[in-house]
Amino acid sequence: MERNLKEALKHRRSYYALDSQSPISDEQIEEIMRFAVAHTPSAFNSQSTRLVLLLGEHHRKLWKLVKETLKKIISEAAYEATEAKVDKSFLAGYGTVLFYEDQTIVESLQKAFPLYQDKFPEWSEHTSAMHQLVVWTMLENAGFGASLQHYNPLIDLAVQAEWRLPEHWRLIAQMPFGTPLTAPGKKDMHPVEERIKIFK
Template sequence: MGTQAKPAGGRADAFLKTIAERRTVYALTKKSSIPDERVVEIVQHAVLHSPTAFNSQSNRVVVLFGENHSRLWDIVAESLRKILPAEQFEGMVGKVRSFQAGYLTILYFVDTKVVKGLEEQFQAYAANFAPWAQQSIGMLQSNVWVALEKEGLGASLQHYSNLIEAEVRKVYNIPEEWSMVSQQPVGVPAEGWKAPEKDSKPLEETVKVFH
């Protein structure tokens, strides 16, 4: 087990503790610890306050509840069925159904129209705007995930975008310029679920400090 950093008693301790508690949860239930409105409030707050390059506000999110959530994972299953041999599909579909067993799904997108506009407006930085947009959506995903953990919800991040993006765009009326990044199934963790221990590299190898 690698060296672990421990909060030293500052104001950020509660936040740092939640970061440490956030884990990938596959064992989800069709339950929520908070009202749907609170989930939406968390997502909206994170979208408003997660940083974007040049305050470009390129992040986009779709929140799916109920039948819309279930349908998303039916789309994933059918997409896998079309490309996998039967024996491989049977091995994969159980994982997909475990995501469908959750309460809701959050979809994350980057608005490519915003990115292209910045590339044209600031040509000296043009090559950077796409990577910066990916960094921003990563921060948004983390912020939402940590907030959901604090509210008692488990989640994971999935990446079926290349298989399902066209169908998702059609089913949920997603604008053409929104490029899908990830899917986040969310729900109360199943009874008895416990986060596994994480092995980490020693901090002496991963963090350098100069005074």
């Protein structure tokens, strides 16, 4: 379903009950990733964001890896609840997008602009966040449900090794997606008037 930008942003929500079906082809999913990387802004035009798209067995492998990692470090009782959540909400989906930031670019900017060197890691996070919003909104607009997860840094080394990713890529977030099975719950919103100041 094609929505205008305002409608698409309004409809973007977190979905936690997913199915492993896809409303669009893998090629169309790949095009969403390419569009996001090509057209999302970045601090100093750094283009530091890196995306890893995991589909099929690669997607399932990621969430099995997450479970294996967590099983080693949390209590048995806590793991049971975590396993159920991972199985229903993440592993059950169609795919996952991993968001990375290339640290060689961040470091090169720190050297090139020493006056702002302490800010570039923060601005890199902003760059990643913009890519996350674009991908998330476009996936939902295509008929998917998605959520944003943060199992990093617990899984960083295992993921890097499994998919032979560069050491200078820093994992920021994971976005599992699939066909939504249930509608999202009511979203609590603080009054907009309390969050905006306008002077004219």
